[in-house]
Amino acid sequence: MSQLHTIGEAAADSGVSAKMIRHYEKIGLIGAAERTEAGYRLYGPAEIHTLRFIRRARNLGFSVDDIGELLGLWHDEKRASKDVREVAAGHLGALRAKAAEILSMIDALEHLIAGCTNDNRPDCPILKDLSNDANPALAKEVGHKFGYQRVC
Amino acid sequence: MSQLHTIGEAAADSGVSAKMIRHYEKIGLIGAAERTEAGYRLYGPAEIHTLRFIRRARNLGFSVDDIGELLGLWHDEKRASKDVREVAAGHLGALRAKAAEILSMIDALEHLIAGCTNDNRPDCPILKDLSNDANPALAKEVGHKFGYQRVC
């Protein structure tokens, strides 16, 4: 009848689990939901819209803190688009840093694996690299010099 | 005199924090250290070598579980190099998946930011995208169709 939904329906409609909806309420990301007399939470279209917003932002990797800011800007008619851009750009920078870190791990690991004989012999350049005191595999504090042993 | 070091020295020598050395001992990644009569942990060259091994593997992004396996293979003279390769390859696959995920977030976010006027007007395509029910920003469950609005 009414457009009010229980938490399970809101979860299915928004893609945010019921568990997380309650969690977002507890940490104050979203306001406390209306309740039935029995204490069941109720969600209207606006709340579900907000939940979808949150899910999309999470899909883009925004932290809950960032999303709180984005929600504030979303509801602020006088917001400046550059304020939103700033949040997004900050997150983009973090994503790029993370990607660079992972890509350099991938690069290092590919080199190590390429040197592996992949057979039953015990000789293994991967372990050699990891145990070699002279060779700081991807050591962050040394910078990336990439002096990989190609033992086998 | 002896080549035994306290946990602080071992930490400085290995690049693993004292906190984490104790943690690794507690979870069984490394054996319990010798102790002085006063209860201070003592580390010899072999232990510090192991700690360096652990740090290098962590720098490559291996999980502590993976490192436990690698340590076992490292100490196993009869290991097959393909066993090591398998652990490394599994981790490499996980890294590649993570990288792909982050890169697709970066891609999506770059598109959104590129559409932003970056001024004081309230119109903002980033928020529009996040709030648009018809546009599942980077929605994992829909696959990546990338139908970004270029509103401003």
Add this chain to the structure above:
DNA sequence: CTTGACCTTCCCATGATGGGAAGCCCTATC
């Protein structure tokens, strides 16, 4: 009226790491 599916709250776990408190130990200095 029972059954099963839903809801509630509360606690615990993840993984790797750090912060901090309370208290013991050791060494150097006065």
Add this chain to the structure above:
DNA sequence: GATAGGGCTTCCCATCATGGGAAGGTCAAG
């Protein structure tokens, strides 16, 4: 010898987003 400091010990808590599960209340269909 007493004291100051820095390092060591253990223990608990926090992060961050998420889920599992228990114990118990609610509701609709049979």
